[in-house]
Amino acid sequence: GISIQPSGTGDVLLGALRVNGTTVSSDDSTKITVAEDVDVIGKLRLPDGSVSDNYAAFGDAEDLKIFHNGTHSIVREVGTGNLHLQSDNEVVLSKDAATELMVTEQLNCIMTMSKN
Numbered sequence: 591g592i593s594i595q596p597s598g599t600g601d602v603l604l605g606a607l608r609v610n611g612t613t614v615s616s617d618d619s620t621k622i623t624v625a626e627d628v629d630v631i632g633k634l635r636l637p638d639g640s641v642s643d644n645y646a647a648f649g650d651a652e653d654l655k656i657f658h659n660g661t662h663s664i665v666r667e668v669g670t671g672n673l674h675l676q677s678d679n680e681v682v683l684s685k686d687a688a689t690e691l692m693v694t695e696q697l698n699c700i701m702t703m704s705k706n
Contacts, residue, residue, distance in 0.1 A: 641666060 638660040639645045645657035653669030667673035675681050683693040 641668065 636646065636657070637644050639657035640659055641655055641657070641664075645655040648654040648656075649669065651669055653667060653671065654673075655664075655666045655668060657664055657666075665673070681693075681695045682691060684691045
């Protein structure tokens with residue numbers, strides 16, 4: 591495994607990263623590419639961002655982006671496809687504590703929407 595611990599400044603600078611004896615490098619000094627699974631214990635933290643900066647990106651063309659803009663948390667599909675929420679059970683949109691339901695959809699049932 592890899593253990594990286596900051597020196598107290600909060601910043602971690604990597605000149606060369608070695609994984610199982612192999613140096614991981616990149617031609618682009620702004621990123622590191624890992625061709626295996628990455629397990630994170632703890633938090634993966636990103637600063638506030640936008641659709642063009644500081645976001646978690648998914649897909650070869652970065653079609654799915656997740657970010658917090660300082661006020662709102664945003665999940666955005668920016669490609670040519672659609673955004674699908676899928677579940678083998680219920681899909682529920684609710685307040686933080688899940689005590690106030692906003693939208694519930696059950697498999698093969700009626701969608702219910704609530705407004706207080």
